[in-house]
Amino acid sequence: MNYSLIKAMVLKDWYLARWPMLGYFSVGVISLLTLASGTTTGFYIGFILCLSTIVVIGVHLIFTTVVGERKDQTLAFMMSFPVSYKDYTLSKLATNLIGFIVPWFVLTFGSVIVIFSSDGLSDGLVPFVTISLGEVFVANVLVLTIAIITESEAWTIVVMATCNICASLFSFLVTSFPEIVEHMEGDVPVWNSTVKTMLSIEITLVVLLLAAIFYAQSRKRDFT
Amino acid sequence: MNEYAFEVKGVSKSYPHFQLSDIDLRLEKGTIMGFIGPNGAGKSTTIRILMGLVHQDIGEVKVLGYSMPKNQVAAKWDIGYASEDMRLYARGSIQWHMDFVKSVFPSWDSNYAATLLKRFDLNSHQKIKGLSHGQRVKAGLLMILARKPKLLILDEPTTGLDPVARHEVLNELMDVLLDDERSILFSSHNTQDIEQLSDLITFVDKGKIIQSQDKESYLDSWRRIRLHLSADATLPNLKGVVEQRSVGSQAIITANGFNEEMAQTYQKCGAEIQAIETMTLEEIFVSEIQNNRQDLRAVTNDTKVEQGGNV
Numbered sequence A: 001m002n003y004s005l006i007k008a009m010v011l012k013d014w015y016l017a018r019w020p021m022l023g024y025f026s027v028g029v030i031s032l033l034t035l036a037s038g039t040t041t042g043f044y045i046g047f048i049l050c051l052s053t054i055v056v057i058g059v060h061l062i063f064t065t066v067v068g069e070r071k072d073q074t075l076a077f078m079m080s081f082p083v084s085y086k087d088y089t090l091s092k093l094a095t096n097l098i099g100f101i102v103p104w105f106v107l108t109f110g111s112v113i114v115i116f117s118s119d120g121l122s123d124g125l126v127p128f129v130t131i132s133l134g135e136v137f138v139a140n141v142l143v144l145t146i147a148i149i150t151e152s153e154a155w156t157i158v159v160m161a162t163c164n165i166c167a168s169l170f171s172f173l174v175t176s177f178p179e180i181v182e183h184m185e186g187d188v189p190v191w192n193s194t195v196k197t198m199l200s201i202e203i204t205l206v207v208l209l210l211a212a213i214f215y216a217q218s219r220k221r222d223f224t
Numbered sequence B: 001m002n003e004y005a006f007e008v009k010g011v012s013k014s015y016p017h018f019q020l021s022d023i024d025l026r027l028e029k030g031t032i033m034g035f036i037g038p039n040g041a042g043k044s045t046t047i048r049i050l051m052g053l054v055h056q057d058i059g060e061v062k063v064l065g066y067s068m069p070k071n072q073v074a075a076k077w078d079i080g081y082a083s084e085d086m087r088l089y090a091r092g093s094i095q096w097h098m099d100f101v102k103s104v105f106p107s108w109d110s111n112y113a114a115t116l117l118k119r120f121d122l123n124s125h126q127k128i129k130g131l132s133h134g135q136r137v138k139a140g141l142l143m144i145l146a147r148k149p150k151l152l153i154l155d156e157p158t159t160g161l162d163p164v165a166r167h168e169v170l171n172e173l174m175d176v177l178l179d180d181e182r183s184i185l186f187s188s189h190n191t192q193d194i195e196q197l198s199d200l201i202t203f204v205d206k207g208k209i210i211q212s213q214d215k216e217s218y219l220d221s222w223r224r225i226r227l228h229l230s231a232d233a234t235l236p237n238l239k240g241v242v243e244q245r246s247v248g249s250q251a252i253i254t255a256n257g258f259n260e261e262m263a264q265t266y267q268k269c270g271a272e273i274q275a276i277e278t279m280t281l282e283e284i285f286v287s288e289i290q291n292n293r294q295d296l297r298a299v300t301n302d303t304k305v306e307q308g309g310n311v
Helices: A003-018 A018-035 A039-070 A075-078 A085-119 A125-150 A153-175 A195-219 B042-053 B072-078 B094-104 B110-119 B135-146 B163-176 B190-198 B217-219 B260-268 B281-310
Strands: B005-014 B018-028 B032-036 B058-063 B065-067 B079-083 B151-153 B183-188 B199-204 B209-213 B223-230 B241-247 B250-256 B271-277
Touching: A003 A018, A003 A039, A003 B094, A018 A085, A039 A075, A039 A085, A039 A125, A039 A153, A039 B163, A039 B260, A075 B094, A085 A125, A085 A195, A125 A153, A125 A195, A153 B135, B005 B042, B005 B079, B018 B042, B018 B183, B018 B209, B032 B042, B032 B110, B032 B190, B032 B241, B042 B058, B042 B079, B042 B151, B058 B151, B065 B072, B065 B163, B079 B135, B094 B110, B110 B135, B135 B163, B151 B163, B163 B183, B163 B190, B183 B190, B190 B271, B190 B281, B199 B281, B209 B281, B217 B281, B223 B241, B223 B260, B223 B281, B241 B281, B250 B281, B260 B271
Parallel strands: B032 B183, B032 B199, B079 B151, B151 B183
Antiparallel strands: B005 B018, B005 B058, B058 B065, B199 B209, B223 B250, B223 B271, B241 B250
């Protein structure tokens, strides 16, 4: 494994995406400030704005660094470097996962801290918020998996659109569980078996999707 | 020590609508091979197999002594690859690309890169998206030439270039060969470029190598013979005649493997030789391809007749 070249490829991708990322970062800061304004309305507006920003960051990175590499015909340039398919795949995973996880982590912890420190918000919301943010993470990894495996803009758009539609349905699904809903307005977060099962499913899905990427890439015989 | 820049033995690769069959090819170090074929002949597939970007179904590929695709990482340190459909990053400047390539390849020669910038008349601060096609091609070549790779694999690098840009690019490639250890595989359907640059000529058509030999003897073996036929003259079927066209008393023979005996035989048959002309690579290329396709059609028809007979 050529780690120095993988690092160079990751830095290259981030450099090329730096201006849009800076823009999203600015929107993210505004949404975090709104989220931490201390009012319930501010929390919900800030949360939705922040969530949207994170989704857009993930999608933008996937489209510019993975789908764009094929569409803009720069893939052959990168593959002419002394890299294996595995190196290339690892670099794309690192670019996208780190680029997504950092703002996702900030939002997750920011939301939890705001919930705990705000009088107007029930601490019982924390499990629901964590599950919802977990779904956003799984959806991002799914779109990334499809983009890396198929290198197809059309398939990536289809999966991305499906994930966005399913996000609302997922919220309905989560709130349909009485074990979750009945504790949402409680004073303490309740991490019962339903919550733990949902989080475990999300983690398992992420691991399976990442394994699927390496399995599919190792079977590819044409990489141009 | 390996004397070949690359060796390809019995390589085949199947796609649903195309098959590369039984490719045998080798390039000695310090030489340049022109790889010619019509569109869809299999040039790019062969080149991608050499780069390890496409895995062959069967056969052995060694590039700079490394087995491909298994050892492609080691081999690619010393291969410079450019293709017609390869692009640099539109949002990066030429300087950014140079810095990026330099950060990866210790062999990067900054002085040579600066020289190439001047020779190619490129502005290092310009972004790729603002460059013309010719400037993009030259910038791409700069990125690989300044690395000083031992083997250059160029897939149609001069396609779409104006004559001035083509001249600049070809001159630079000739300079590369001043170093005896460096070799070039150069694919194109522009026979002029190949004729100007190559030591070896390889023709590919319909996924098969139909000819591969040194340029001088290859060009020398082809002739166009213009004959005036007497009323009772009958032209014999001579070995090496690729095409024979007659209109009235005039006949034009295209021959591969021409020798004086051939001319004497025609004269004995009552034909007067009006001219024996050398042929350009383009004319030879067209004849080779047409001849190959006629042979293929004949084989296919024979097979159909045989199969019909068996039924």
